[in-house]
Amino acid sequence: MTEPILKLVGLKKHFESTSGGFFNKKKGVVKAVDGIDLEILPGQTVGLVGESGCGKTTAGRTVLKLYEPTEGQIIFQGEDITHLSRKRMKPLRAQMQMIFQDPFASLNPRQTVGTLIGATFDIQGITPPGGVKKEVERLMERVGLNPEHVNRYPHEFSGGQRQRIGVARAIALKPKLIVADEPVSALDVSIQAQVVNLLDDLQEEFGLSYLFVAHDLSVVQHISDRVIVMYLGKVMEEADKKDLFMSPRHPYTKALLSAVPVPDPIKGRKRERIILVGDLPSPMNPPAGCVFNTRCWKVQDKCRTEIPALQQIAPNHRLACHFPEPAA
Amino acid sequence: MKPFLEVKNLSVSFPTQDGLVKASNDISFTVARGETLAIVGESGSGKSVTSLAVMGLHNRNAADISGEAILNLETGPIDTISASPEVVRKLRGKSMAMIFQDPMSALHPYYSIGDQIAEAWGLYNKGSKSDGIKRAVEMLDLVGIPEAAKRVKEFPHQFSGGMRQRVMIAMALVNNPSLLIADEPTTALDVTVQSQILKLLKDMQQEFNMAVILITHDLGVVAEVADRACVMYAGKIVEQSAIDDIYYTPDHPYTIGLLNSIPRVDQLEGKRLLAIPGQPPSLISLPRGCAFRGRCTFSRLVPNNRCATEVPNLDEKIKGHFSRCHLTEAQLTVARTSVGSRV
Ligand SMILES: Nc1ncnc2c1ncn2[C@@H]1O[C@H](COP(=O)(O)OP(=O)(O)OP(=O)(O)O)[C@@H](O)[C@H]1O
Ligand SMILES: Nc1ncnc2c1ncn2[C@@H]1O[C@H](COP(=O)(O)OP(=O)(O)OP(=O)(O)O)[C@@H](O)[C@H]1O
Numbered sequence: 304m305t306e307p308i309l310k311l312v313g314l315k316k317h318f319e320s321t322s323g324g325f326f327n328k329k330k331g332v333v334k335a336v337d338g339i340d341l342e343i344l345p346g347q348t349v350g351l352v353g354e355s356g357c358g359k360t361t362a363g364r365t366v367l368k369l370y371e372p373t374e375g376q377i378i379f380q381g382e383d384i385t386h387l388s389r390k391r392m393k394p395l396r397a398q399m400q401m402i403f404q405d406p407f408a409s410l411n412p413r414q415t416v417g418t419l420i421g422a423t424f425d426i427q428g429i430t431p432p433g434g435v436k437k438e439v440e441r442l443m444e445r446v447g448l449n450p451e452h453v454n455r456y457p458h459e460f461s462g463g464q465r466q467r468i469g470v471a472r473a474i475a476l477k478p479k480l481i482v483a484d485e486p487v488s489a490l491d492v493s494i495q496a497q498v499v500n501l502l503d504d505l506q507e508e509f510g511l512s513y514l515f516v517a518h519d520l521s522v523v524q525h526i527s528d529r530v531i532v533m534y535l536g537k538v539m540e541e542a543d544k545k546d547l548f549m550s551p552r553h554p555y556t557k558a559l560l561s562a563v564p565v566p567d568p569i570k571g572r573k574r575e576r577i578i579l580v581g582d583l584p585s586p587m588n589p590p591a592g593c594v595f596n597t598r599c600w601k602v603q604d605k606c607r608t609e610i611p612a613l614q615q616i617a618p619n620h621r622l623a624c625h626f627p628e629p630a631a
Numbered sequence: 632m633k634p635f636l637e638v639k640n641l642s643v644s645f646p647t648q649d650g651l652v653k654a655s656n657d658i659s660f661t662v663a664r665g666e667t668l669a670i671v672g673e674s675g676s677g678k679s680v681t682s683l684a685v686m687g688l689h690n691r692n693a694a695d696i697s698g699e700a701i702l703n704l705e706t707g708p709i710d711t712i713s714a715s716p717e718v719v720r721k722l723r724g725k726s727m728a729m730i731f732q733d734p735m736s737a738l739h740p741y742y743s744i745g746d747q748i749a750e751a752w753g754l755y756n757k758g759s760k761s762d763g764i765k766r767a768v769e770m771l772d773l774v775g776i777p778e779a780a781k782r783v784k785e786f787p788h789q790f791s792g793g794m795r796q797r798v799m800i801a802m803a804l805v806n807n808p809s810l811l812i813a814d815e816p817t818t819a820l821d822v823t824v825q826s827q828i829l830k831l832l833k834d835m836q837q838e839f840n841m842a843v844i845l846i847t848h849d850l851g852v853v854a855e856v857a858d859r860a861c862v863m864y865a866g867k868i869v870e871q872s873a874i875d876d877i878y879y880t881p882d883h884p885y886t887i888g889l890l891n892s893i894p895r896v897d898q899l900e901g902k903r904l905l906a907i908p909g910q911p912p913s914l915i916s917l918p919r920g921c922a923f924r925g926r927c928t929f930s931r932l933v934p935n936n937r938c939a940t941e942v943p944n945l946d947e948k949i950k951g952h953f954s955r956c957h958l959t960e961a962q963l964t965v966a967r968t969s970v971g972s973r974v
């Protein structure tokens with residue numbers, strides 16, 4: 304069996320937070336990520352989807368140890384890195400990189416593209432063969448930027464081009480794993496496909512693994528081999544792409560899929576829609592039992608008291624629900 | 632009977648230090664009561680600028696506006712572009728209302744939700760403050776805010792994104808407007824909340840027999856809710872028709888490109904996306920000829936380099952189906968299939 308690039312075991316990240324008025328400050332805990340298990344094989348893409356605030360970004364950042372995990376294990380290429388010190392993490396950083404959602408905020412506006420991409424080598428103290436300048440130009444070319452624009456500043460580029468700068472930075476050190484946090488969400492529809500294709504090509508070329516975080520199920524469906532559906536910090540369902548999209552078993556997955564609009568009017572008119580009631584509950588105060596019970600159309604008493612465990616229901620298919628949907 | 636709104640040759644441009652920004656250029660469309668027209672296009676294509684002009688909300692000192700936007704009221708037609716600001720102000724709220732792109736900036740942070748809805752109601756109704764609040768509770772109830780009587784006293788920051796969007800809808804509908812312009816009403820929301828809001832808008836439209844303009848960049852949303860659509864690119868309408876034609880027989884290379892570039896949850900083959908190369912042009916220095924030229928894969932089919940020299944007109948190639956492109960209908964048929972049609 305191939306060894307996974309990344310393995311998470313019961314990963315949790317909780318934040319302490321204060322809320323309430325000035326005088327009656329309440330200390331609370333936000334269970335942003337409350338137990339994720341996953342494996343990513345070399346060359347594979349795992350998509351992480353769910354609604355705003357369900358913990359996707361936190362999960363991605365914790366994997367890269369930008370946040371200290373609260374509980375659980377992160378195993379990278381067979382090595383337990385959960386509690387590695389900053390210093391011991393440094394050489395590993397080259398192999399795990401991140402692409403951010405906002406191509407505007409994630410690039411220092413006062414640095415040229417050349418400096419921005421080149422800095423990746425300086426931080427690791429690496430000199431690429433042929434020198435930094437040459438390598439930067441090669442990288443720019445690879446991600447579809449004009450190498451002649453090496454001295455330009457981020458504001459001189461469009462959103463899609465800025466995202467390409469982010470991609471160039473992420474692949475500079477030939478990483479094994481890239482955590483991509485909503486890498487195309489801020490881009491226009493006509494530009495999204497360009498960046499998605501670039502990520503596809505780079506994966507093929509370098510055998511990269513992606514943890515692809517997004518709320519857009521259409522994009523996730525396109526790029527992923529496996530998909531994990533999160534809700535309020537917890538994994539609801541996890542399966543190979545085909546199983547998850549063709550035969551979703553969790554009520555939330557089913558509702559989520561049915562809510563995605565399809566650009567096909569005739570199909571759209573015929574489609575059955577599950578309209579959920581209410582909004583996402585506050586993560587400060589999640590419902591007891593199954594966290595989805597306040598919006599689930601199949602809820603029963605048991606759901607309000609007993610937390611459903613994430614269970615294997617078929618090879619490569621796991622589910623956390625007391626009353627799952629029948630297999631399609 | 633004339634459609635409720637008739638927009639004719641509407642143009643809006645902004646003189647700036649860098650030059651004239653031609654944000655909205657020779658726009659014409661109509662919307663009837665009970666009908667939903669979608670305006671779709673990418674960021675900066677002129678969707679909001681166009682609708683703000685209809686609503687009479689541009690600062691006339693900063694914007695050059697020409698053309699007409701005629702509301703066919705029971706009392707007779709009024710052109711919101713040429714009418715005086717006082718007249719247009721009186722039309723807003725009752726004859727036409729708008730839901731803005733960003734609910735947080737459109738709601739006042741220091742007034743309660745109830746006060747804000749009551750104030751909007753008070754513009755057209757004589758009644759006490761408590762009548763206004765009663766009406767606010769009714770509206771919040773209608774848009775599905777639980778415990779409306781209690782929540783009416785709360786402030787915008789105490790509401791979630793989806794609830795704020797509902798409040799915006801309640802406020803826009805409090806005087807039963809004839810025309811509702813909804814500018815990206817669900818873009819900031821999660822999909823499950825988006826489908827709630829879209830359903831709500833549909834129900835309200837039926838209840839009040841409203842003409843609705845839905846502005847969005849999401850071709851999925853358009854397919855689900857619109858009767859007709861205008862596709863905008865670089866300030867102009869490049870295609871306009873009934874909804875099914877836009878999706879099954881698109882008549883403009885930009886629309887064809889857009890449809891090919893979006894991944895779909897209902898198609899699992901995972902084949903490579905067909906991206907549109909390049910990026911939209913600057914509105915200050917639009918290319919000569921067709922604005923889509925630099926990104927169009929089909930311009931070579933047009934003889935004599937006309938794409939570079941001649942601005943295409945918005946022609947009715949097939950009855951009720953307009954497109955702004957030099958290609959003939961026969962060439963477009965080839966174009967649609969050469970990149971893998973979606974039908
Ligand atoms: N540094 C932090 N301190 C306290 N709470 C945090 C912190 N970061 C995130 N949270 C909370 O943790 C929860 C999960 O946030 P996260 O950003 O991971 O969600 P997300 O799924 O990425 O959402 P989105 O789709 O909006 O980006 C939220 O309730 C958020 O408010
Ligand atoms: N007051 C203004 N002065 C100068 N330029 C303006 C002004 N308002 C809008 N513009 C420009 O007009 C163009 C069209 O803007 P508009 O807001 O209509 O785009 P949009 O299609 O609504 O885009 P989005 O999807 O991002 O909301 C943009 O290039 C914008 O920068």
Ligand code: SF4
Pocket residue numbers: 553554555593594595596599600601602603606611623624625626627
């Ligand atoms: S456990 Fe109960 S509430 Fe939770 S998803 Fe399953 S049926 Fe719904």
Ligand code: SF4
Pocket residue numbers: 883884885921922923924925927928929930933938943955956957958
């Ligand atoms: S006019 Fe020419 S460049 Fe413009 S869309 Fe048609 S074929 Fe393409």
Ligand SMILES: [Mg+2]
Pocket residue numbers: 359360361
């Ligand atoms: Mg996030």
Ligand SMILES: [Mg+2]
Pocket residue numbers: 678679680732814
């Ligand atoms: Mg806009």
